Amino acid sequence: xxxxxLLTLPLQAQGPANFIPPPNNAAPASPAIACKSLxxxxxxxxxxxxxxxxxxxxxxxxxxxxMGMILPEIRFExxxxxxxxxxxxxxxxxxxxxxxxxxxxxxxxxxIALRRGFAAAVTNTGHDSRTEPLATFATNRQKLYDYAYRxxxxxxxxxxxxxxxxxxxxxxxSYYQGCSTGGRQGLILAQRFPNDYDGIVAGAPVLxxxxxxxxxxxxxxxxxxxxxxxxxxxxLSDRIYENCDAIDGLKDGVIxxxxxxxxxxxxxxxxxxxNQDTSSCFTESQVKALEKIYADIYxxxxxxxxxxxxxAEVKGADGKSGWDQWIIRENGxxxxxxxxxxxxxxxxxxxxxxxxxxxxxxxxxKHIPQLDWIHPILDATDPDLTPFQKRNGKMLMxxxxxxxxxxxxxxxxxxxxxxxxxxxxxxxxxxxFMQPGIFHCGGGPGAGTFDxxxxxxxxxxxxxxxxxxxxxxxxxGKTTRTRPLCPYPQIAKYxxxxxxxxxxxxxxxxxxxxxxxxx
Numbered sequence: 001x002x003x004x005x006l007l008t009l010p011l012q013a014q015g016p017a018n019f020i021p022p023p024n025n026a027a028p029a030s031p032a033i034a035c036k037s038l039x040x041x042x043x044x045x046x047x048x049x050x051x052x053x054x055x056x057x058x059x060x061x062x063x064x065x066x067m068g069m070i071l072p073e074i075r076f077e078x079x080x081x082x083x084x085x086x087x088x089x090x091x092x093x094x095x096x097x098x099x100x101x102x103x104x105x106x107x108x109x110x111x112i113a114l115r116r117g118f119a120a121a122v123t124n125t126g127h128d129s130r131t132e133p134l135a136t137f138a139t140n141r142q143k144l145y146d147y148a149y150r151x152x153x154x155x156x157x158x159x160x161x162x163x164x165x166x167x168x169x170x171x172x173x174s175y176y177q178g179c180s181t182g183g184r185q186g187l188i189l190a191q192r193f194p195n196d197y198d199g200i201v202a203g204a205p206v207l208x209x210x211x212x213x214x215x216x217x218x219x220x221x222x223x224x225x226x227x228x229x230x231x232x233x234x235x236l237s238d239r240i241y242e243n244c245d246a247i248d249g250l251k252d253g254v255i256x257x258x259x260x261x262x263x264x265x266x267x268x269x270x271x272x273x274x275n276q277d278t279s280s281c282f283t284e285s286q287v288k289a290l291e292k293i294y295a296d297i298y299x300x301x302x303x304x305x306x307x308x309x310x311x312a313e314v315k316g317a318d319g320k321s322g323w324d325q326w327i328i329r330e331n332g333x334x335x336x337x338x339x340x341x342x343x344x345x346x347x348x349x350x351x352x353x354x355x356x357x358x359x360x361x362x363x364x365x366k367h368i369p370q371l372d373w374i375h376p377i378l379d380a381t382d383p384d385l386t387p388f389q390k391r392n393g394k395m396l397m398x399x400x401x402x403x404x405x406x407x408x409x410x411x412x413x414x415x416x417x418x419x420x421x422x423x424x425x426x427x428x429x430x431x432x433f434m435q436p437g438i439f440h441c442g443g444g445p446g447a448g449t450f451d452x453x454x455x456x457x458x459x460x461x462x463x464x465x466x467x468x469x470x471x472x473x474x475x476x477g478k479t480t481r482t483r484p485l486c487p488y489p490q491i492a493k494y495x496x497x498x499x500x501x502x503x504x505x506x507x508x509x510x511x512x513x514x515x516x517x518x519x
Contacts, residue, residue, distance in 0.1 A: 018115035022086040023172050023461045028117065029084040032168030035064035041165060046070040046158050060111045064166065067101070070158060072142060074126045074151045077101045078119065078159050079110050080166050085117030088160055088171035090152070090197075092178020092185045095340070097147060098129030098137065119171065121159035125151040134343035139351040148378045149188045156189075156196045173460060177453050179203030179441040180406065183397070187380035187414075190395055194388035199456035200395040204441050206406050207380040207414055210349065210371045211305040215297055215407065216341035217362040219308070219327065222292040224360060226285035230330040233321045235280065236290070237313035239268050244310060248511075250494045253445045254437035257491060257511055258309040258401055265290040293327075299368040306409035311402040311437065314445055317475050322404040322439045336405075349374055383417035389429045394459045396431055396452050396466060398485070400438030402445075408434070415488055431466060432488040447471040447483040447503075470503045484508060 022028055038051035049067045056062040066078040091109050093099065099106065106122055113120035126146030127137035138144040156174075164170045176197045178185050183205025189196050206212055244261035245251050255261060265287045272281035282290075297305040312322035321328075325336050338359065346356050349371055357367065375381075388395070399411035415432040422430075437446025450471040458464040466487065473481040481501040484492045486508035498505035 018112075019083065019117045020085050020087075020457070022117075026086060026172070029086055029167045029169060031064065031080070031082060031166055033166060035066075035080070035166075038064070038066055038162060038166060041162060042068075044071075046154075048162075060114055063114050066162060068158070070151070070154050072126070072146075073128075074123055074146055074154060075101060075128075076121060076123045076155045076158065077106075077110075078121045078162055079114055080119050080163065081114050081117055083117060084119060084167055086167075086169070086172040087118050088121070088156075088163055088174040089113050089118035090121045090123075090156055090159065090174075090176045092152075092176070092182020093123070093125055094180050094182060096129065096134050096137075096343070097125040097181060098127045098132060099124060100128075100130070118175075119159070119163040119167075121155055123151050123155040134339065135346070135348040136343065138348035144348065144377065149185075149192055152185050152189055153193045153196060156193070173198045173457075175199045175201075175453060175456065175460075177201040177203075179205075181206055183207070184209060184380045186395070187397075190385055190388045190393065191380060191382045194385075194391055194393060198393060199453075199460040200393065201452040201456055202395060202397040203452065204399050204403055204406055204408075205380065205397065205411065208305070208410050209378045209380075210344075210375055211297075211368075211379075212406060212410070213341045213344040213349070214362070214364065214368055214371070215305050215308075216337040217345070217359045218297055218364065219293050220335070220338050220341065220359050221362065222289040223328070226283070226289040228282075228286050228289060228328060229279065230321075230324070230328050230332075231279050232282065232286075233313055233323055233328060234315075235282075236269065237315070237321065239263065239270075240310050240313055243268055248491070248493075250500055252500055253314070255311040255401065256436045257434075258311045260511070261310045263310055265294070297364060299364040304364070304368055306407055306413065309401060309408050312404035312439065312444075314402065314437075316439060316443050316445065322402055322444060324404075326404045326440075348378075381414065381417075383414065383421050385418055385422060385430060389422055389425075392429070394429055394456055396433065396456050396459070398433040398435055398452060400435045400440065400442075400444060400446070400448065402437050403440045405440035412488065427487060428465075433466075433469060433485040434488055434491075435471070435485060436483075436492070445473075447473040447481050447485075449474050450485065468508050 035051050035053040039048045042048045047069050051066045054063050054065050062082040064080040069075050127143050174197045176186050183202040184207050186200045186202035187205050187207050190200055240263045243263040244255045247260050248256040270281045272283050275283050277283050293308050295307045296303050315321055329335055342359055350356055399408045401408050419426050435448050438444045438448035442448050450469050455466045469485040470482055471485050472479045482503040484503045484506050486492050490508040491511045492506040493509045495505050
C-alpha cells in the first residue's frame with residue numbers, strides 16, 4: 001500500500017476548456033517532428049521503448065506517448081500534447097513509489113495535465129512495486145538513490161530534452177507537483193537541483209522520512225502495550241473537539257491550530273472505574289498510550305521528532321475517523337504505518353540481515369543514531385534554499401493540520417528552519433499553507449480542495465504572490481463550505497458576522513502565540 005497521492009483540484013479542472021495559454025502571450029507550439037521519430041533519441045544513458053501518437057478521445061486531447069527507461073531501471077513516461085502550452089510538468093509519487101505508469105490514478109493526472117497543455121512526465125523512481133513491494137528494493141543501494149532523488153532529476157533532464165526535440169523549442173517554464181512522498185520529492189528538487197523547476201508544489205511532504213518511520217515505530221509500540229479499540233476513537237474525538245474546537249472563536253467542527261489546544265488525556269478522558277475496561281471509558285494504560293502518541297520523541301535526551309497534533313481523530317465525509325487504517329484499524333489488523341515502518345527498518349535503514357529489527361524492539365536511544373547514514377540520502381530537511389531563491393524559483397507547500405498519515409508539524413518546523421536562513425524575504429519565494437481539518441492530501445471536515453499549481457504558476461509568471469487561497473469542501477459534487485487558506489503563520493479568522501461557511505466572512509491574520517509543545 002502507498003501513502004495517498006491526490007491532487008486537490010477543483011472539479012472544473014476536468015472540464016473541456018482547460019488549456020492554459022503559453023506565457024508572455026506566445027502562441028501554442030505544435031510538433032516539429034513526427035512522434036514516432038523520437039525513438040531515434042535513444043542513447044547510452046536512456047532508451048526510448050516506444051513513441052506512439054495517441055488520438056484524442058472524449059477525455060484527452062491528441063498526444064505523443066513516449067515510454068522509456070533511464071539506467072539502470074528508471075522507467076518514465078512523457079506525454080506530449082499536439083497543442084503545447086510551452087511548459088514542462090513532472091508529477092510526483094506516493095509512498096515507496098514503483099507504481100505502474102498505467103495505474104488509474106496516474107492516467108487521471110495525465111489527462112488533467114494534457115488538457116491543460118503541459119508536456120507531462122512521470123517516473124516509477126527506479127523500481128517496480130509489483131516485484132519489489134514497499135521498501136524491499138532499497139537493499140540495492142543504487143535503487144535507494146534513484147528512489148530518494150536521482151530518478152527525479154534524470155527524468156526531468158531527459159523529459160526536457162525530448163520535449164525540445166519534439167517541438168523544436170525548449171520549455172519556457174517548468175513545474176513540479178506532488179503530495180506525500182511527492183511532497184518530499186518537491187523539496188528534494190528545490191534543495192538538490194534548484195535549477196530544474198521554476199515552480200514547485202510540495203503537498204503534505206514526508207520530508208523527514210527516517211524520523212517519520214521512527215515515530216511510527218514508537219506509536220505502534222505504545223499501542224501494542226495498550227491496544228485501544230477502534231470504537232473508542234469517537235469518544236476521544238468528542239472530548240478533544242469539546243476542548244479545542246471553539247478556541248479559534250468559532251465552533252465549526254474544525255481545529256484551526258492544534259498547538260493551541262489544551263486537551264490532556266489524563267485529565268479530559270473518562271476513566272474506567274476500578275480500571276475495568278469498557279467501551280465508554282479509558283484504562284490507565286490506554287491513557288498512557290495516548291500520551292505517548294501526542295508526546296515528542298526523544299533520543300538520548302534530545303528531541304528528534306514532534307508529537308502527533310490533535311485533530312485527526314475526527315470523522316471524515318465517509319464516516320470514518322482520520323485515524324482509521326493509519327493509527328488504529330477497525331478490524332484490529334496491523335496498520336498501514338506498521339507496514340511502512342517495518343519495511344523501512346528491515347530493508348532500507350538496516351538492509352543487512354544481522355542489523356534487522358522488529359518494531360517491538362525499536363529503541364530510540366539505540367536505533368535513531370544508527371539512522372544518521374540514511375538521513376542525508378532520503379530526507380528533505382536541508383533548510384538552505386538559497387540557490388533556489390537566487391534562481392527566482394517559487395515553492396508552495398501545504399499540509400493538513402488533521403493529517404493522520406504524516407505529522408503536520410514537520411511542515412511547520414521545516415518552514416521555520418528555512419526562515420532562520422533566508423529571513424524575512426522567505427515568503428517572497430517560499431510559502432506554507434496549513435489546512436485546518438484536512439487529512440492526508442485531502443479529505444476531513446475542513447476545506448481542502450484548491451488548485452495549488454495555478455497559484456504557483458501565477459506567482460512565477462505574473463508575480464501574483466499567493467496571499468490568500470480560497471479552498472472548498474466538496475461532498476458528492478456539491479460545495480458545502482469555502483474557507484481561505486492563509487500563508488503561515490497567519491490563520492483564517494472569522495469576522496464575527498455572516499455565513500461561517502463562506503470564505504468571504506474570514507480574514508487572514510496572525511494567530512496568538514501557540515502554547516509550548518507537549519512533552
